[in-house]
Amino acid sequence: MLKKIKSGQIVYGTCITSTSPTWPAIALRAGLDFVFLDTEHIPLERMEIARMCQTFRAMGIAPIVRIPSPDPYRACQMMDAGAEGIVAPYLERPDQIEELVGALKYRPLKGELLDKVLANQDGIDPPLKQYLDKWNEGNVCIANIESVPALNRLEELLAVRGLDAVFIGPHDLSISLGLPEQYDHPVFEDAVKKIIRIARQNNLAVGIHFSESPERQIRWMKEGINLIIHSSDLALFSQRLQSDMNAIKEAAGVTGHQSDNSGNVV
Amino acid sequence: MLKKIKSGQIVYGTCITSTSPTWPAIALRAGLDFVFLDTEHIPLERMEIARMCQTFRAMGIAPIVRIPSPDPYRACQMMDAGAEGIVAPYLERPDQIEELVGALKYRPLKGELLDKVLANQDGIDPPLKQYLDKWNEGNVCIANIESVPALNRLEELLAVRGLDAVFIGPHDLSISLGLPEQYDHPVFEDAVKKIIRIARQNNLAVGIHFSESPERQIRWMKEGINLIIHSSDLALFSQRLQSDMNAIKEAAGVTGHQSDNSGNVV
């Protein structure tokens, strides 16, 4: 996956929340490049993540795990469990991104020596550098940008060396902007465009995670999005179930059940 | 659920294969009356079934479990785990249905005395009968009819006292007819119509489990189907994922991934 995004290719994925052993085959048939495993909002722990990562990796689908908080220890646990990349949520400060880079690009170096290296990424001995590069090969380091304070510091944040990509969390961003779920509001759109622009200037891949119709992904793809993180098993199953059931009940003369998308936010 | 189908109401459900704790809320939002939990083809064991049954029952959604073979011991285990009804697969002989009735309507009676009761359902002492009726209140006894030998003995099979409903397995039935997956073939359609007709003569509810577009359910509903067992989480998620991804990739200029429904058969 890292190679693909570094070469500017579009990669495709969805969020998988179910541990069902029949799910990975569905992702494979749908031609996905990656799956997004969200441990921030979904109750998945290390054992479940490890099992899912092993299966997806064996299928050639990159498992990208979001950790619940910007905690480098948690990032390392997920990499040990088989993740190919980490998303840290709600980053607002450069040191949070640096810590993530430390976990993704410089392990098994830790502690005070790692702090020194992060303060000066060029100051590392070549033989050790080579060892660490091999150890961390292919790891994808992704920052969730989803708040006004992050927007205000965007140039600084996205310039942190070692960062590979940006995920925009539209729900949190809309709330931080004081425009909850108003994804068509011009202020919201400007914010997204700004993130795309600065991400691209820094040669970072960028994606936005919507759980609605594919049109939203297509619209933003045209604006430069190249990480297509589209919806989730939860939302896709729920949307199709409701639309099918509504059609059947209507045919049966039952007054239609209201469509309800609450709970689809990840 | 038993009351609803006895009064001729249409009931709505889908097949749930994932144990994800976020799933039941989706079923609730979609207004389902029941869920079909298939332990014949899906690797779900007693512990998982028990957890799912507890949650669905607490939500007022009836969990109906299919057992892997016509085994009354297995039926009892699933009832103890919290099922509200049992589907036994591929029934072809009246004694198989009687054994199922024994498990659903006469427990905790077992062994030789149960055999005697099943041979003569009127010969049971009234006080014991009353106790057993209360114990088994609301249990739904469902036969899978899905083969030519079953079709040939249909009057006899569906006349077994205690049976409440019939589930048609279209995939197995089409194969037994020598017409694999030819669901529009007139011979297949005649077979389905025959099952509906004789089920209704015996005052049994009847359903057919398709994992395709809602049009199939609607078409058969007009022919008299009143157990709407529509698709599965697996198929619904897969279908919507593929259609969304195809739309997105097309917009990106990627030649579309072929739609593939294999693996959706339950």
Next chain:
Amino acid sequence: MLKKIKSGQIVYGTCITSTSPTWPAIALRAGLDFVFLDTEHIPLERMEIARMCQTFRAMGIAPIVRIPSPDPYRACQMMDAGAEGIVAPYLERPDQIEELVGALKYRPLKGELLDKVLANQDGIDPPLKQYLDKWNEGNVCIANIESVPALNRLEELLAVRGLDAVFIGPHDLSISLGLPEQYDHPVFEDAVKKIIRIARQNNLAVGIHFSESPERQIRWMKEGINLIIHSSDLALFSQRLQSDMNAIKEAAGVTGHQSDNSGNVV
């Protein structure tokens, strides 16, 4: 445990249904000799049983597992999982007990040769006998006697060589007698006394599983019961919770919640 019951000692146990890792320490503190793990009514599968058996055995508490049906394959699976003894439910015929003896006393012998050995337990070669005796050392073979047909054949059933003990299932027995839950009815009491008498004549241990007050165990202990299988975690927790809550609510002036013991039957 086998040694203790063979020497006529009373052994004490309860039924454990929860897989909680904090439970075994409670059993240990209560001074139990064995625990009864019921896979007939409780949704516990091989993995859970294996984990529970390992821990209880390591504590010196014998795990005795009831299988869901008189199936020697299932008995072997539970022994492989770490059980120290097996209870087969609702036995009514000598061949069912013989099959259980085959699984508990003659494994790994199987198939046609085992059938031959069971037909003539003396006809086995001494060196092989010695090997099998060592392999099966300490295994406890227990029959559930809980029906009128079993009562009628009791001498024959309890004379099967290799059987070690009898568990009386009072609930099933009362139903088979047409006296559901009438545990003080003289016909019920006579049935229990008959089982105790013939068990003792055959030098078998005998127990009865009640989930009510300890007085019932004490009363039957005086009649000769020496396997004290008293209540279950489910019933004990429920009874104490209800009695404590009733006391608290009464003190708060809330009209007492009705005591309800349904669901305590195992």
Next chain:
Amino acid sequence: MLKKIKSGQIVYGTCITSTSPTWPAIALRAGLDFVFLDTEHIPLERMEIARMCQTFRAMGIAPIVRIPSPDPYRACQMMDAGAEGIVAPYLERPDQIEELVGALKYRPLKGELLDKVLANQDGIDPPLKQYLDKWNEGNVCIANIESVPALNRLEELLAVRGLDAVFIGPHDLSISLGLPEQYDHPVFEDAVKKIIRIARQNNLAVGIHFSESPERQIRWMKEGINLIIHSSDLALFSQRLQSDMNAIKEAAGVTGHQSDNSGNVV
């Protein structure tokens, strides 16, 4: 639950530690308003908590989860898993309570903007406020007060806006007072009375978690406790098992096993 405690009603619950699928029905039969799920001392992770929360909520029993440390990220994970309220343990500083309020009352707001809001809870835009109020409706925010430093700062701690209730941890409190397990010591009693008094002045509900006889709850209920968090499945099962077994063994002439309540502390 929030409504009930805000209106001054007494609510009743126990601590549930077992994940057994048969447990929730026991809680329902006992007429509980809430269950206390303790992830501080009991090895329960997100997946287990999510399953338990789904089932209890569907039954109308509020699941209240204690997190292992005062960590707002962990509080959010438990709310996402289905908790209706959070207890944070061993709080001693107002900022710890504010962070908890942030997680329970202002999500999905996070990061620097949340810090600003917590510093001035009135400074939030009305439309956003309305959105956040709806999102967090019914969430119950509970502080564990169980140490001398907390007692010393009690007025300040319990005045934090957004806090709904106080749980007293008697074991930790007795140790912090230098009076381990001396729950009848006047200094201990004065401390509890002080917490009750100040909680009530701030219109907060208040409870104390004992795992002993109901008399303790009743005694403190008379002093003003209105969150009855009585004992745990672990303690209730253990206490009843020991008392029943002691009665049986005594009748058998076995010298009684010593009653031992260690291990019942949660």
Next chain:
Amino acid sequence: MLKKIKSGQIVYGTCITSTSPTWPAIALRAGLDFVFLDTEHIPLERMEIARMCQTFRAMGIAPIVRIPSPDPYRACQMMDAGAEGIVAPYLERPDQIEELVGALKYRPLKGELLDKVLANQDGIDPPLKQYLDKWNEGNVCIANIESVPALNRLEELLAVRGLDAVFIGPHDLSISLGLPEQYDHPVFEDAVKKIIRIARQNNLAVGIHFSESPERQIRWMKEGINLIIHSSDLALFSQRLQSDMNAIKEAAGVTGHQSDNSGNVV
């Protein structure tokens, strides 16, 4: 795997009993063609088997599952869970092998029609045959031959059409011969040689499962074994741990712990 054994190639595997998510990578590094997942003796249920099968298949390692008894329903469940082949234990009669062939080569055909087809494997309609062949493509049907009665009927057993391979269970075979664990006894060796000879005459692959030193596999490979099912994770871990610990303790001057291989039998 089926192609390889049909073309006479040697295939290599071991028995995996642990569900640990880090295990499959070890099998991959060791260059295995298949893994043997034994549900006869090891407490693994459908959910665990399904997870293991998904991961091993994704890695290109064929999961071969042994079922606990010759039960075609169980065989189908394991195939649905992702197995690539089935071993049925302790087969002694041709109808047992035919039922296994029915489950592995003719599904989803079931019931009376399947019985008819098994009685006359040529009497099936070509279009249906083609459908079934595609459905069952690559499935490997394996019989455990491990008893004297099976030896006596070997020609008949191994001539059943649809059977692909034979697994010899040396432990059971030695017991059935009255020579427990005497794997070097000439009578035992003659029995193995006979099985190899007749298997090869029927163009079947053949393997023998030892959990000892590789020399045994090598010795029998030279006699014609081409399914190398060598040892198990359990035995390999245990043997290496004991030999390393003995070396270390000897160096420490501790008198060596006795090597003990009991418990390594699968």
Next chain:
Amino acid sequence: MLKKIKSGQIVYGTCITSTSPTWPAIALRAGLDFVFLDTEHIPLERMEIARMCQTFRAMGIAPIVRIPSPDPYRACQMMDAGAEGIVAPYLERPDQIEELVGALKYRPLKGELLDKVLANQDGIDPPLKQYLDKWNEGNVCIANIESVPALNRLEELLAVRGLDAVFIGPHDLSISLGLPEQYDHPVFEDAVKKIIRIARQNNLAVGIHFSESPERQIRWMKEGINLIIHSSDLALFSQRLQSDMNAIKEAAGVTGHQSDNSGNVV
């Protein structure tokens, strides 16, 4: 275990990563004193750790758990789950060791009072001290020393009162020294010798965790190591599987698969 190491005895253990219920018996047969359960690198959560700890403790084998980061809350959770000792990874500062001592030797004291006690371990009231000593009896407090900054502060670190033992992490240490995996390099060897020397001066037990041949343990045992933490189930199984498979394939004329030890690092 604490008694043994305090008296200077050598104790023997391995790292167990698999939750398989058949594993503990292997550890028992191998005569281990302790097992090392690593939650830093291995995806094991509280529920799995709790189950493993219960079983190992019941067998008289001490479960020693490594936590993922120097977090006293996590240490307490693992002690509550049944651990007999805790290893905290990559310690470089005295306050990190003090916090660990707080969690292992002074619980249930917490918060500000604990901080005070840690600042002055003699300033605690005798009756409370006695209570806490009993509560924490036998707990083993272990520091992972595996970096240059830790080496530089070694005297100070190992002098923290309450610390019982030191585990050397050779992999991390070699990287911190800029000598990745060069375990025979004189600079690496000098570092290990220094740790052994200062540990022994402070009367601490000391171990080093290699996953290679037993010779490394023996060599360092002669230098003073007395906690033998040798290899892991993962490495032992992998090494033996590869060596056996290589022998078999060589005999079959297959060009040997390269031995590969990557992935064995814990």
